[in-house]
Ligand code: UDP
């Protein structure tokens with residue numbers, strides 16, 4: 474995967490609340506091209522693997538429960554400086570700390586249920602994109 478790509482998930486809370494359209498509008502307006510996208514639901518094993526870096530953290534069981542409780546929208550996005558620019562668009566992990574106008578400021582309920590995922594590095598963007606999509610499903 475090229476390094477001008479990032480990976481995102483619109484998390485179960487965002488899908489439950491009907492925010493898919495509004496969040497995709499923000500993503501499009503910010504200049505990201507959609508490379509791959511699907512509605513899917515993570516299994517417990519999927520979420521444990523996806524968030525393995527956090528497995529020793531106290532919030533890990535709640536995170537796995539949250540991320541598996543309903544469908545998500547998984548997507549690969551392309552733009553110059555995609556990883557950093559997408560992290561700016563979504564805002565801080567805790568919506569209380571997120572800048573005005575960011576996706577988490579607008580749509581996240583709490584540090585746990587924070588509406589959207591964004592990769593934190595080019596390396597992880599490639600790993601996370603490949604976790605959810607086969608090459609033939611990337612455009
Ligand atoms: N999370 C949580 N409590 C915390 C920190 C994180 O429940 O104190 C959850 C939250 O859903 C977050 C995810 O775990 O998005 C991954 O945490 P990370 O620190 O990687 O934040 P992100 O990269 O999503 O901003």
Ligand code: MG
Pocket residue numbers: 591593
């Ligand atoms: Mg992270």
